[in-house]
Amino acid sequence: xxxxxxxxxxxxxxxxxxxxxxxxxxxxxxxxxxxxxxxxxxxxxxxxxxxxxxxxxxxxxxxxxxxxxxxxxxxxxxxxxxxxxxxxxxxxxxxxxxxxxxxxxxxxxxxxxxxxxxxxxxxxxxxxxxxxxxxxxxxxxxxxxxxxxxxxxxxxxxxxxxxxxxxxxxxxxxxxxxxxxxxxxxxxxxxxxxxxxxxxxxxxxxxxxxxxxxxxxxxxxxxxxxxxxxxxxxx
Ligand SMILES: [Zn+2]
Numbered sequence: 001x002x003x004x005x006x007x008x009x010x011x012x013x014x015x016x017x018x019x020x021x022x023x024x025x026x027x028x029x030x031x032x033x034x035x036x037x038x039x040x041x042x043x044x045x046x047x048x049x050x051x052x053x054x055x056x057x058x059x060x061x062x063x064x065x066x067x068x069x070x071x072x073x074x075x076x077x078x079x080x081x082x083x084x085x086x087x088x089x090x091x092x093x094x095x096x097x098x099x100x101x102x103x104x105x106x107x108x109x110x111x112x113x114x115x116x117x118x119x120x121x122x123x124x125x126x127x128x129x130x131x132x133x134x135x136x137x138x139x140x141x142x143x144x145x146x147x148x149x150x151x152x153x154x155x156x157x158x159x160x161x162x163x164x165x166x167x168x169x170x171x172x173x174x175x176x177x178x179x180x181x182x183x184x185x186x187x188x189x190x191x192x193x194x195x196x197x198x199x200x201x202x203x204x205x206x207x208x209x210x211x212x213x214x215x216x217x218x219x220x221x222x223x224x225x226x227x228x229x230x231x232x233x234x235x
Contacts, residue, residue: 016049017133018056018126020140023047029130031057033064034224035205036082043204044134056126059119065089065099066120067225070113075100121146127211128220128232135213141234148230151223162221162229 016023027048032039068085069075075096077086089096102114125146132139154162201223203210211222222230 015047015138016052017046017138018048018052018129018140020138021049021052024050025053027053027130029134030127030204030209030211030222031060033057033060033084035208036084040205044130046130046133046138052126056123059123060126061088061092062095062116062119063123063224065095066102066113066115067227069099069103071225071227073111075103120148124148124222124230125232127222127230131211131213131220131222136215139234143232144235145231145233147232148228150227151229152227154229159229162231 014023015021017027017029025048026045029044029046032043035043064082065085065088068080068082069089072080074080075089077089077096080086080089089099102116104112104114106112125143128143128146129139151159151162201210201212207226209222209224211220213220218235219231219233222232224230
């Protein structure tokens, strides 16, 4: 069975993964701006309305560039690793100067980057809604918590808890036919990184993007560029 085409898709067709409105388009989750070419085959797609699809693209572009500049320590196009980002920095001087302005030196003389938190939160929430729609089913309630921080700033126990998937002996099992269920019974061919309890992060592109959806439907975790840890929860 092709995991991109499950019966649940027919049942859920007709709703934007983000707002629940009538979809007129399909959206890649994650968006390609967060990945490098060549793009992975079988990139997940969800139904989306054109308004949602467009409303996130500038924020996604911002986040892709911000992360890459933080990792490179500069907004110089020739010094960033991702060629897509280097091109955007060259072609979008306004974005580049906005990013350059977010680079500061703190009292200790350390260089810090101040993200535009609302934009990052919008992107992280959107990605989580997309993963939830693709793996389980669309949720349209606002999440109760949206967290994001550099992986390196998480303490040892926090980072362990983030990387791990807690084992549950009771709880809700994913519906038969959802991708979350399929992933527990078949190999999807995607690269995966098992946690100590055997559940696996789904690696969309190594070093660029991985995520995990907890099958009790309460949490999505995402790691961007092996730098930014994100968690979105509905509790
Ligand atoms: Zn929508």
